[in-house]
Amino acid sequence: MIGYESDDDACVYVVSKDIAIIQTVDFFPPVVDDPYDFGRIAAANAISDVYAMGAEPKTALNLLCISNCLDMGVVRKILEGGADKCMEAGVVVAGGHSIEDEEPKFGLSVMGLCHPDKIRRNNTPRIGDVLVLTKPIGTGALSTGAKADLLNKETLSLMVETMAKLNRNAFEASISLDVSASTDVTGFGLLGHAKEMAGGKASVTLEIDSRRVPLLPHALDMARDGILPAGAYRNRSFVGNHVVFEEDVSLAMTDLMFDPQTSGGLLLAMREQDVEPYLSALHERGDVAWIIGRVLPAEGTAIKVI
Amino acid sequence: MKTIDARGLSCPEPVLLVKRAVLEDEFPFTVLIDDETPRQNIIRYASNNGHEIQLTEQHGEYEIVFTK
Structure with missing residues (x-):
């Protein structure tokens, strides 16, 4: 529904006249030292795209890249941070996928719902606003x-x-x-x-x-x-x-x-x-x-x- | 003249080495860098803090002289 030309924040699929699905994904390497904080930030960041589109986030899937030598306690903290943030947003973390990578990365693909008429675009500002x-x-x-x-x-x-x-x-x-x-x-x-x-x-x-x-x-x-x-x-x-x-x-x-x-x-x-x-x-x-x-x-x- | 070789260092280390030399009043001094980000960072530090610099470029490497 929203094309590539507008650089919008997520993909929109209209399921029916009342429901549109908003799908987004974002992940990145650690931006802070503390793994729990990194998890929270990555989740807040990924969920934010759904809010930006005017939708309510509903479910999420984790994306995790970790190296073999990374302590499992650290990995657990990242995921906990993400899960806690999703819970705060009322988002169900339904699973995810992890792969091996030298530099750790974490993020989520988040799905949200919205009435098709309520979708917010990023490039339609009204004069006077x-x-x-x-x-x-x-x-x-x-x-x-x-x-x-x-x-x-x-x-x-x-x-x-x-x-x-x-x-x-x-x-x-x-x-x-x-x-x-x-x-x-x-x-x-x-x-x-x-x-x-x-x-x-x-x-x-x-x-x-x-x-x-x-x-x-x-x-x-x-x-x-x-x-x-x-x-x-x-x-x-x-x-x-x-x-x-x-x-x-x-x-x-x-x-x-x-x-x-x-x-x-x-x-x-x-x-x-x-x-x-x-x-x-x-x-x-x-x-x-x-x-x-x-x-x-x-x-x-x-x-x-x- | 003192030379700070900040080539290959990741940001913000080059600009911090410059700041230290300034605070220790080591004028004039030269700093060597090989990337765009430290070049911009150092130019900003100098311009925002009233220091005079001369910048020369050669083969993607920069030499910045802090005179005062």
Whole structure:
């Protein structure tokens, strides 16, 4: 139902006039040292694609790559982390498959259900809508800092918990709202995914207010010191020419907006009058989101950062 | 002049070696790297922290001189 041209987050198969199946898969090598945390993050990340499509995740299958010399206790911890996160999301882990590989990898293929009319696309933002982001950015820069032990315990833990957090509240609080475009911010960074949202035809310009983009603590310190992953530069070279920055946006801030995220938040375009009810609904669930921009008529660029 | 050979090191190690040399006031010094990511990281560190650098490239390897 949704083709390759739109770079959407999952495959959609319409079973009947009331039911569409959303199928997604994502897996990656460890992003943190602790195997249980890695499992939680990989699961939250894989499930997030289903929320981004506007669907409720239902079942999942594990994908695991392990080397022979990896301690079985470690493997068990990864799977436990994944299973606990799935349970939190109401997702049944129905099995999975493992193969031998030198570098460990873990992730899941997740199935979700949705009414075919409720499927959310990532590239159909409506002019006048407000852009809302549901997690702070900076996990790529902080992960690079963590590799060199540059993070204190609090920052490290906040980074891990941010990545391990489900986008469940972010999605559920928006179910009754008329969301015009939805995606989750992952490897292409905030601006890469915003570029996808703006679409190829450049019929809109997404204006992002850099002062309102939430950052994880110390992410800006990392960016200022050049502690950035290769992906941040790759993302800039892929989408940089679709972005116009106002002069006063600092280089470090622009770097963070290209920083690849692991298990990032949802980026939603919604009607202005829906924003306050959405934030209140999130607040009731003990959660938050940030207004970061708006959808403007095309101004000759996919994205404008002010 | 001190030379930091950061070729083959994985990020963020090269930029951290540069930062250490700066903090220990070892100007002028040269850093050698052989990849795009440390090049970008070091340029950013220098530009965001007000250091003057000269960059030269030869056969995919870079030499960056920190003057102050």
